[in-house]
Amino acid sequence: MAINRREPATGRSLADDIRGRDDRELATLVLSRPDLARPAPADLTSLAARASTRASVQRAIDALDEGHLRVLEALVVAAEPTRSEDLHPVLGLLGVSEAEAPTVRSLVDDLWARALLWRGSDGTHVVRTVPEVLGPSVAGLGPSYRDLRPGAPVPTEAQVRGALDVAPEGARTVLDRLTWGPATGVLPTGPAGTTAVRWLLERNLLVSVGSDRVALPRETGLVLRGGRLHRSVRLRAPEITARDVSARVVDAVAGGAASDLLSRVDELCAAWGAEPPRVLRAGGLSVRDLKVAGRVLDVEPERAAFVVEVSYAAGLVGDDGEIVPVWAPTPELDEWSASAAGHRWAVLAKAWLASTRAPHLVGSRVGETPANALGPGVQWPAIRGIRREVLVELASLEPGMAADGASIRERLHWRRPLRSATLLDGAIDGVLREAEWLGLTGRGALSSPARTLLGRATATDSSIPPPSTLTQPPLDEVAAAMSPHLPAPVDHILVQADLTAVAPGPLEGSLAAFMRLASDVESRGGATVHRFTPDSVRRTLDAGWTAADVLDTIRRASRTPLPQPLEYLVTDVARKHGVTRVGSSAAYVRSDDEAVLDAMLATRDLAPLRLRRLAPTVLVSDTDPRLLVDLLRDGGFSPVVEGRDGGVVLTGAEQRRARARRRTAAPTATPVDEAFTANLVAGLRAAEASADERRAEERARPGPSIPTTDPVVTLALLREAMADGHGVWIGVTDQLGATTRHLIHPRRVEGGRVYATDEAGRERTWTAHRITGATLDTP
Structure with a gap:
């Protein structure tokens, strides 16, 4: 970047200071405070006015770490211009020795670079808005x-x-x-x-x-207090306590966690496709449905909430928008399921990192109501920044080094001292836990795919790089980083004589779908154990499979011979399956085996069905056919549903789909990076040169020159004049469009109005939108 430095001004204000900065210093200011660049300021005066607004200063102070904040507080309390060569008052307020003077001087320079301080001929001053933002009780004084x-x-x-x-x-x-x-x-x-x-x-x-x-x-x-602002001050970031873990082990553990997450997302979407849970009236998922999801996934409620939320963030599940809304898989699930495992994981990881929802808040109370999964109470935009800060701190360690959670919390408390300690601790613990479930960390250390996901974000002792300066890697690059660490999908199982089947790894797509239908997961780990039961086999037959198809599929997939108990189980369930049929003539029960109907009539538990015989092979009931099927099965029978044409109706679970969530196109704003900042600074220099020419022309005219200024600049100048007691020349347009000039002394600027005394000493009020420009009254 070319260096273009103006001659330093005498330094009466922040605007003079900023106009005197070179290109590199201006670029540093914009990169450290990206809000100053949007929308692009008209010139350097506008940039200075925006940098001194309360909202911008509040954001800048919120981003300060403890070292910078304590030095800024000391400068505010000192209330006198501070010279770089004489930091004794600041050192005394901080309670540090003369040996720390270089560190304090460096922090002062950083605060100046962020335009929270400005330098004049008499020393360094605090920007006027800073004490207002810090409030009257600086450091508790x-x-x-x-x-x-x-x-x-x-x-x-x-x-x-x-x-x-x-x-x-x-x-x-x-x-x-x-x-x-x-x-x-x-x-x-x-x-x-x-x-x-x-x-x-x-x-x-x-x-x-x-x-x-x-x-x-x-x-x-x-x-x-003995002249100190705080009992103790930490000017430098505390070190992270870490232990050595093999980088190879970290990536292997992370790959296993990622594979497990993909499996659980598949199971959740399959379960919700068959029986989608209702959407609460206030939005979200009920506690009961979350517990059901936990049982389906075989995880605790906290982890179930994470799987649900990350699936929602990735657009795989959503509200179907019907009259009676339910949470169901979206059409995006089909495309996602057909992708490679690495790509599927990358979609989930990027969605989690960008999500503004905080799964760790599920179950906590927001006001008087608990926060439900997928509900509005879990929405917390701050969590996105906290996720990134935690991961960037982990990325600052060498590969294979696992951080201690307590030291991460302590370091982030130092980086963000103005945040609530309780909320921050809960968020950090939640992020560390979710990163482990997601496969971004393994045994507490950041995995290599996570480093790829973060791009070139690296923490230093002074700061964490702002998000706007980072380049997000493409999805394919993130997927390629994780793919080598994911367990290879297997196309076979090992069937055992105890009606179980062992999957020695993640199953490939079609076999995984069949095993979810035909068996129940008994245990998970490096290998998954599936158990075949009468209910699981019947579930497969209900979906339209025949006994021969089931056995043939298992036989082709198994590397071990098909045991006789499994064949007996499938054939026995198939033999009973469909022997009894339920119709919809309020409902009827038909069976060629009269003894089966006799048994139904004699069963006391079926008395509420009010079954009665119409023929030796036909019973009727007033019960709904589907409910009748369920109750007969509970009584030990195996009926199937019969259609109007006498054929068997396949009652396999229908996979429901919610409508795809409408994703509005993200604004294509150019990131505030080094290239953008270089162009912005060049434009500001050109605009400032034009402004100088206009000011020269104005000075050549008789009477006071009042340039047309941006409203933000005008109000900032009026507030500055009010604080210093200076007069200001303003240009005001009347109802006919004519512009008049007035010399005023501002008394109050609020609510879009300027309350001041004019040159005749009369109290007057002007609306801000009619003021075309302002300039200080100079002798």
Whole structure:
């Protein structure tokens, strides 16, 4: 990037400072605060105005780590311009030795690079909006005595120390409770406490801020804290505690977890295709249906919620949108199921990383209601950034190094000190757990496919790269990274004499679908054990398979001879299957074996069906045919449904499909990367040159020159003038479109209006949208 630096200005404001930065410094500013680039500012003055807005400063401060935040707090409390060669006041407030001066100086330079500070001829200043964002209680200190008692003389440090030296024990107790925050308290009710507070108020060590509240002034608080803002300050990121795990083992474990996830997603979609659960009125999946899904997948509810949510994030399941809505597989499942295993995993991994839903919140309470899987209570946009931060921290370790969860939490607390510790801890634990289930980590270490998924994101001690600067790898590249580590699909099983079959690995597509239909999973692991039962065989026959087809399919897939018990099981179930048929003439039962009908009539448990004989081989009932089939099967019989033409109706589970979720095209905004920033800076330089020419032309005209400025710039300039007590020339359009000039002194800027006094000293109000531009009144 070419270097283009203007002559440094005397530095009256942030705008002067930014106009004096070279191209590389401007690019660093935009990359560290991408919100400044969208929409692209008109010129450098507009960039400076946007950088000083409350919303932008709030985002910038939220992104600071503990080291930068503590230095910024010290600069705010110092309240004086700070020179790089004299950091003693800042070091004293931080409570660090002179040896840390280079580190503090580096942090100050970083804050300046992010435009939270600006440099003038008298030193480094804090941007005016920063104290507003930090609030009146910086570092837990109360407001200054000047703010609490405007116009009153501020007690000196010697006066405060002298009063503290003779403070009675009760007064010291009150001060100890307020020293490290909060700096306000309620007046005590007892006589001893009232006496102590009165003593402190009389000596200006406390200030009354209401009828029953008092505040500890900042000056008193600093003396009580020994001149420090915090008990301890960590200027550098804590180290991550890690143990060595073989990278080969990590990838193997991750591959196994990924294969297991693919299998469970297949099972979930197959189960929901046959019997889709209802969508709750408030949205989401009921607790009962989540437990059913857990039993189907043979996992605990937390992991079932993860499988459900990642399937939803990948677009494989969704609300079918019917009058009675259900959660069902979408048409996208068919294409996904036909893909290679590596591609299928990559779809799930990228969907999870980009999802704004937090599966770990399922079961917790959001207000008065619990958060249900697939419900609105699990929506939490912050989780996407936390996922990325956790994975980037793991990526900072050498391959094969597993991080300790406690050290990851401590490091992220340092990186994001303004976040709620409780919420952050729960999110970090959830991300680490889900990353292990997903196959992004193995035994606590980041897998090589996960490193490919993250692209070139690498954490440093100073920062985590912003998402806008990262290039997301294509799906095929991520799939290729995982494919070598996934267990190869097998096309055979090992049938055993105890009616079980062992799958020595993940089964290939058609065989896996058959085994899910014809057997029940008994145990999982490196090898999956399937068990054939009368119910599972009947389920296969209900789907239209014949006994010969079932046995022939098992025989072709098995590497071991077909045991006689399995043949007996299939033929016995097939022999009974369809002997009894249920019709829909309210319903009727027909059987060539009269003894079977006699047994039905004699069975006490079937009495509620009110069966009665119409013919030696026919019974009728008022019960719904499908319910009649279920109850007869519960009674030990094996009926099938008969159609109107006398043929057998196949009652195999119909695979339901939800309508594909409409995916709106993502906005094609150019990422704020180095190339984009270089073009933006070049454009800002050209715009600034044009602005200089316009300002020169304005100065050549008689009277004050008022350039047309962006509304954001105008309001920022008015607020700055209000704070400094400067006059401002503004251009205002009237209802006829004519522009008039006014010299004003702003008093208040809020609600889209400017309250000020004009050159005649009259109080007037102007609406912001009628102000065409503004410039400071210079002598």
